């Protein structure tokens with residue numbers, strides 16, 4: 291008899307962005323003359339840099355001639371891209387990572403959702419709260435999370451690590467030992483991060499606990515402070531306990547182009563079984579490669595011109611982040627993040643809930659942000675603004691907020 295995967299029925303609706311869209315649509319209909327500024331969604335807005343566009347055009351030409359045409363890509367990704375990744379993201383930072391430990395993919399969302407497949411159904415996951423929702427939802431689909439409590443908005447079989455102003459947004463080691471620990475640093479949604487020495491303590495903790503860290507470094511390009519690690523492999527021992535996921539979405543504007551990669555070191559083993567070999571098997575079976583054209587564009591990210599142009603883009607967004615942070619501070623808000631990440635996390639004023647503040651900001655400043663409670667119960671009382679808008683809109687939004 292045909293049966294569905296019942297775990298999907300357990301998923302609570304993903305109401306965050308659809309509720310925001312509905313509220314904004316209703317407001318626009320009632321107030322057609324108001325100019326709304328959107329600082330809510332974590333999507334980039336600058337066009338692709340010239341070095342990327344040139345690489346895309348050249349790769350399209352390659353596809354037009356029999357001598358240079360490419361069909362299916364190699365399982366792990368093209369050598370030219372994996373070489374550039376290893377040289378620039380790892381060797382340059384003294385991280386011992388080889389090309390055959392790098393798996394090119396179509397982005398960090400797929401990899402962070404799929405990676406759980408190589409672990410057993412009984413494994414217990416630990417996540418930061420608030421959190422990027424993919425980590426929990428993909429484990430719900432796999433039947434690992436137990437029962438959902440609507441009141442607490444928590445799963446019975448998930449270890450939550452609150453990250454709030456009280457602990458400076460640094461997750462504490464859980465009392466119960468997890469098997470899989472998801473860390474996203476710099477963090478979405480809080481825009482905060484941890485120091486290299488704090489990250490090293492997590493590596494040590496995972497090694498002692500026999501746990502694996504799934505390290506989502508999608509926002510690595512935004513790190514500005516010297517004491518923050520760009521890769522978890524900068525920490526001693528991480529090759530034995532960590533998988534790192536990277537994206538080209540936020541450093542190079544590939545949100546619509548689609549490219550990412552995952553690093554699974556050969557030293558990472560569970561009862562003698564190589565997780566790297568398992569991921570290679572999974573990748574080869576279920577994924578047929580990121581497009582050649584896109585991998586060439588990825589290679590251009592590491593070219594001299596590419597690096598310079600993309601630094602300008604990151605600087606542009608981080609100038610917005612500084613403007614938001616300073617503007618909010620001037621207006622009397624308590625703000626976090628925005629130094630090593632393109633997100634600003636603010637404490638809602640006057641004990642407003644996250645959604646109350648959403649409505650207040652929309653109605654009075656015509657600015658759209660994201661309620662912190664949408665990312666988990668510990669996000670209640672917080673609000674996220676993103677630095678991905680235009681500078682002009684960002685400054686205009688802050689002027690309006692200051693006048694409230």
Ligand SMILES: Cc1ncc(COP(=O)(O)O)c(C=O)c1O
Pocket residue numbers: 332396397398399400402422474478506508536537538539544545549550
């Ligand atoms: C923490 C985190 N990981 C992964 C992603 C998705 O990245 P990609 O576009 O490479 O799928 C996002 C996107 O917003 C994110 O915030």
